[in-house]
Amino acid sequence: MERKSVTPITLALVIPCFNEEDVLPETIKRLTLILDELVKYKNIHSDSKIIFVDDGSRDKTWGIIEEANIFNKYVQGLKLARNAGHQNALLAGLNYAKDFSDCVISIDADLQDDLAVIPKFIEEFNNGNDIVYGVRRGRSTDTFFKRTTAQGFYKLMNSMGVNIIYNHADYRLMSKRVLEHLGEFKEVNLFLRGLIPLIGYKSTEVYYDRNERFAGESKYPLKKMLAFAFDGITSFSVxxxxxxxxxxxxxxxxxxxxxxxxxxxxxxxxxxxxxxxxxxxxxxxxxxxxxxxxxxxxxxxxxxxxxxARPKYFIEKSTLNLPDQRNKEIKELVGTTN
The missing domain is CATH 1.10.287 (Helix Hairpins)
Incomplete structure (x- = not known):
């Protein structure tokens, strides 16, 4: 069943960040161009946002987000008080975004996921899908070891009865009601790839080719990958x-x-x-x-x-409640000093 709406939908992009100063300016630039295009053709509302969640970065990530918030109408930011982990940082952004958006797309900051399929995500949402999974067509850009271990992980999870989407990470669209149901899961050991399919609702898949990392280093070395895989197995299967x-x-x-x-x-x-x-x-x-x-x-x-049942994260700083008037004053002040 297609969604018919008089006004364009409000979209939120949620991007967890950890020490991403090398790639973040380019990420902001490319995502802004995508949103401008979608707003121009009335696919989304101009109030749509890009929410960056700084997961306790030790570099200039937060400074870049704060500066972008001043000059870019889309950019908002959350800074966590410590490194809470990718899944918790993503959840923090999702929890905020669900309050004002019709749907949310989660994506990593490294530009490896193909941004060109974002309009396809929205199209599938308008076609009545509450969840749209971004699925890789192949793993030609991975090393032999990473490709073999990743494929083995998905097969192992499925063999253990865990319902996860093959070759899907955290690049997905979720509707507002899916996010509301996600908030009903109170578990501390988060494995969103396994939780989302449990919610149900109509879903589909969008296929894309994954790119090489634009800049910086991977934040998922072998040790973290193994820990993440073990968490997924033990969180969803006995x-x-x-x-x-x-x-x-x-x-x-x-x-x-x-x-x-x-x-x-x-x-x-x-x-x-x-x-x-x-x-x-x-x-x-x-x-x-x-x-x-x-x-x-x-x-x-x-x-x-x-x-x-300890809290999953603490928010240290936020640009989300910075009034528009204050933004305007900052812009005027910067313009005067220049």
Whole structure:
């Protein structure tokens, strides 16, 4: 069912940032051109915004956002008091944007996601889709290792019963009512790629080619990627615990047959002391026990964090409530001093 509206929709772009001073000026420039074009053809309302969320950056990221807020009518900013993580920073922007927008598009600041498909997102929203997933056509720009591990992660998640979109990260459009339902999830361990499909509503996919990073360095090294993947698995599936139970049962069966084998050899007089086999057995069983305890500990740790229900982030500064009159005064002052 298509959405018919007399007035253009109000769009918000939410962009989490962490130490993005090298790429941010170009990101602002390109996104501004996109919004200007959409406003010109009345696809979106002129009150649409670009919301940058500074996730505790240590460089000039926040200064760039503040300056852009003065001269660019679209740019708004939130500065978190500390690095809360990509998912929490994204959630902070989404929570603000839902109060004034008809739909929100989340996107990373590195310009790897293709901005040219944003009009297609809006078109699909107007066609009645509450969620539009940006999906990569391929991974030709990735290294062999990253491509292999990423594809393996999606397949592993799906095999464990977690409903996530293959080759989709956090480039997506969500309607206002989807964002309102997202706010009903109170869990601390956020994995938005898994949460969004749980909400339901009509959805579709828009395919695009991912670009090379425009500038700066990736904020997701191998260590963070592994931690993110492990968070996703343990937040949405108890399959690892069940696998441990299955391994334990198989080990019990194996030990039962080994006991029969040893007793038969004892009665036949073929027994001999075997240091090697004893050591291998001890190390093997001990390793399984430690892995099992690690998995169980991970789930207990998540329960511990959820029970505490600590705030996901704190906002230190914001340009969101800076009155238009104050913006005007700042612009006049800057113009005078120049």
């Amino acid at each position: 399959t690892p615990i069940r696998l441990i139970s299955a391994i334990g049962f198989l080990m019990f069966l194996f030990s039962f047959f080994m006991a029969i084998y040893i007793l038969i050899n004892k009665f036949l007089g073929h027994t001999s002391s075997g240091w090697s086999s004893l050591m291998i057995s001890i190390w093997f069983i001990g390793g399984i026990q430690l892995v099992a305890l690690g998995f169980i500990g991970e789930y207990i740790g998540k329960i511990y964090r959820e029970v505490k």
